[in-house]
Amino acid sequence: MSFLIARVSALALFAACVQGLDVLGGASQHRHKHKHHKHHHKKHKASAAVSSTASALPALPAAQLVQLSLPPVSQPSQPSTATVTQQEPQHAVPSQSLAIFDSDAQQALPAIVDDVRKAAAHKAPLDELQKTHDSETKLLEDQEALLKADQTGLDKSVLQQQVESTKAMLANLESQIASKRQDAVNILGKALTDARTALEQASSEETAQQTAARLALEQVKAAQKQKVNAKKVIDEAQKVMEVFGGSSAPPVTAAPAAPVLPAISQISHAASEPQEPGEAKGVPFLGLMGSAVFRLSMAQMETDGSELEPPLLASRLQFLRIHAAAARCLGLWLALCLGLCLVSNLGAVSPSRPSPLAATALASSSLLPKVAVVPYGVLGVQLDVSHHLVPVAGAPAADTVVVDPAGLRFIQDLGPAGAGGASGAIYSWLKIGLDARFPHDVTQAVLQEGDAKIHKYGQKQVIHVVGPDLGVVSASTPATRASAVDKLTVAYRHILEEFLSSESLRLRLLPVSGGIFAGPFQKDLPAMTFASLDGAFRSLPPASQRRLLRTGTKISLCIFDQRQLEEFQAMCPACAPDEG
Structure with a gap:
């Protein structure tokens, strides 16, 4: 609209x-x-x-x-x-x-x-x-x-x-x-x-x-066709089972329910808390247990709707029954190991020697508890469900750094004039909306996707960043999502590095590569944003991580469109509450 x-x-x-x-x-x-x-x-x-x-x-x-x-x-x-x-x-x-x-x-x-x-x-x-x-x-x-x-x-x-x-x-x-x-x-x-x-x-x-x-419609049609094919395979498999095993096929034994594990965000939050020697809580064992259950779940998913011939499909189902029993034993064994870990406090080697887990606590910490998802854009304005612009928060103060989702063409050739969307609004706020070109240090630093450069316009500080254009990807698959997250991580790392160079304590950033630049990852962008932002933080040197985790630092992930707010909030339960 x-x-x-x-x-x-x-x-x-x-x-x-x-x-x-x-x-x-x-x-x-x-x-x-x-x-x-x-x-x-x-x-x-x-x-x-x-x-x-x-x-x-x-x-x-x-x-x-x-x-x-x-x-x-x-x-x-x-x-x-x-x-x-x-x-x-x-x-x-x-x-x-x-x-x-x-x-x-x-x-x-x-x-x-x-x-x-x-x-x-x-x-x-x-x-x-x-x-x-x-x-x-x-x-x-x-x-x-x-x-x-x-x-x-x-x-x-x-x-x-x-x-x-x-x-x-x-x-x-x-x-x-x-x-x-x-x-x-x-x-x-x-x-x-x-x-x-x-x-x-x-x-x-x-x-x-x-x-x-059009692409989304084609994907919906493909999914519907896959459902029809899966039902056909199920019908044929049941017929074959009736031939070999009786009048009706016995129900497939479901894999045992996976132990109730803490949410990934909770594990990440727990790992981010400083630990004293002897206070390691066995998080690696939880990860091992989750990995085992995940592998069994993937085997089940591969079997559902499979196009294998009926004899091979029956063999695969028998394979799952065997591994279901193995999963029960594995769960008991992992629970025993976890209990021993908690009782014996394996995290402490000796009173005078720090635990290896405690020594790596900073490396495994997360930036997300410092990030607040806020219901407005970087300039304090929200687009509500009726497509009206509503002032929700004040304009950025002098101690706040703002992120500009710039286009590489505008940085290198066109200049601020003619830019639209969030960038156009930011340039108007900076009073450079009619300028023919960007400052020299910006054009020299931002040369490709993922590059970022901070510049001070009077009392206003802006980080110009060029996010990856994910619209060139034809479809969302595990491989393309992983590649997209890697590219986003590079952009967020450069944003954090430029923010640290400013000595400011407040940062207003927005989802990089949003809108039409998200391509087939529109629905995946909230989860990909937090994964990339946290990955960028973990890739920083320990000294930079400590500076970002200091008490006064406040990072706001600004969601301009009110319709997207709940999606981003739901994807980050570990994020800080919005203090207004």
Whole structure:
């Protein structure tokens, strides 16, 4: 829905920019008497009257002499309605009707809307300059007509000075009009370019979303077909079992219920707590038990819906029955080992020698208890279920570092101008939304996917990071998910390293490679995000880990879309609560 709003807004901006250029290309030609025109015209009349009185025709009254010497001149300040209508271009538009946008366009593309309005504001002063120019042009025509009339008794030197003064005034007015119009055209030209870029991005996002939807539909159909095939295999297997084992096949003995294990996040949280010598809780044994149960479960899953021939399928089922009994013995043995571990406190080798588990506690600790999943974007604004932007938290403070999910094309070539989505909002907040390029240190450091660089814009600190484009992956499989997590881990590690270099204690980050860049991993992204973030932390040197785990550090994973909030919260029960 957001890309549709952006596309409509871009089209509206494009139309407004074109309308503004049309208006500036043919400004209204209304005539109006100017103070300068009135001054020159009165001065000219007085001069003509004095010269007529001193002429060589003393027998005539002065009034008649003036009437003879001056040709009839129409007043330029009172043109007829027909003349004005004829001179007005047909496409002249009142300034009140320019740059009118709805709320969606203003919120989606605020910087471009401001540019269009700034250009539209040039129309009123441009019209006034044009009116003054028209008045001066008419005055010049009257003065030149008198100068060419060769009337006796006129001081032509004075009249010539007035003509030159009027010409200078016209030249100055023409220069101002040209400069004013060119300024507006330049602003509108940039706004048009930005609007076209936004339109192209929205169109690309629309195409990507449609492609993802088609791919998802194909995967649903494939899963439905697999269900039908699995049922066929079950039916045939039961028929074969009836031939060899009686009228009905005995139910397949289910594998014994796996021992109730703590959640993975709880194990990770327990391992992250500092342990004194002798306090190791046998977590490796829990991992061994979970691994054994997982292998048996995978064997069961491979058998369900298998396409093996009936005899081989029956052999596989018999194999599972044997291993089900073995699993019972394995569970008893593991429970015994775990009990011995807890009783004898295997974690303490001696009172003076630290436990090997305690010595590696930092290496196995987790960053997730320091991470709070918060219901707003990095700028404190949330997109609610009704697609309304709602301020939930304040803007980032000076001691808070913000993560920008930048695009490599924008970092290296396009610059901040034209960027949309979260990056566009961040650049507007930084006041760099119209800049042609990023700072030199950013362009030199961010050269490929996974790279990150922190930069300080005044009092605001931002980490520009380029996440991997997971949309190039055709499908979500265990192998492709593992590869995607590895790429995300590199990006999060660089984010954490840049954050540590800032000496700040607060970090607002967001899920890297979200939206259309998640590709087939849309549903897996919450789990992949926490796995990558925790993996990035564990890959840091111990000193860096200790700095991140210090008391004052606060890391917020900002979820802009309210519809995704519960998914991320559910995937990280070990995360810190949102303190608001």
